[in-house]
Amino acid sequence: MSSQYKKINIPERKNIVLIAHDNKKRELLEWAVLHAKELAKHNLYATGTTGKLLERETGLEVTCFESGPLGGDMQAGAYIADGKLDLVLFFWDPLAAQPHDPDVRALLRVAVVWNVPLACNQSSADFLITSPYFSGKYIKTVTDFTVYKNRKSP
Numbered sequence: 001m002s003s004q005y006k007k008i009n010i011p012e013r014k015n016i017v018l019i020a021h022d023n024k025k026r027e028l029l030e031w032a033v034l035h036a037k038e039l040a041k042h043n044l045y046a047t048g049t050t051g052k053l054l055e056r057e058t059g060l061e062v063t064c065f066e067s068g069p070l071g072g073d074m075q076a077g078a079y080i081a082d083g084k085l086d087l088v089l090f091f092w093d094p095l096a097a098q099p100h101d102p103d104v105r106a107l108l109r110v111a112v113v114w115n116v117p118l119a120c121n122q123s124s125a126d127f128l129i130t131s132p133y134f135s136g137k138y139i140k141t142v143t144d145f146t147v148y149k150n151r152k153s154p
């Protein structure tokens with residue numbers, strides 16, 4: 001691959017954020033309970049309410065951001081921009097309007113910018129968690145934004 005890209009080493013123990021909108025929380029919680037043993041091998045983050053429920057139902061330790069509508073999605077997005085999150089599990093609700101829809105879209109967008117694995121529903125989460133990369137090392141390719149950052153501004 002050309003020098004427009006660079007490699008980032010993702011370690012075995014990953015920083016994972018879990019988020020679910022209200023109508024999807026039960027689905028994410030049941031999924032997390034089922035996969036608690038695997039999730040325990042990683043550092044877990046979550047938006048406020050999702051995180052509290054995850055801790056209660058799985059017994060796993062979770063670092064909680066603010067609740068989503070209060071800025072939690074943006075905090076997760078900032079972590080991604082800083083290279084502090086390796087994987088996003090975000091069960092968002094396609095059938096309910098969210099007051100913080102711009103934040104949700106920003107989070108999804110920045111995850112794509114940094115080529116962060118992103119599961120937005122349970123079957124995608126199943127595919128990710130059963131991948132050898134989930135608990136193994138992975139070398140990620142991201143766009144090298146040096147050219148963009150050094151561009152001449154008009």
Ligand SMILES: O=C(CO)COP(=O)(O)O
Pocket residue numbers: 019020021022046047048049050051066067068069072073104
């Ligand atoms: O709204 C959310 C994500 O957009 C989730 O936030 P909570 O986990 O605080 O409910």
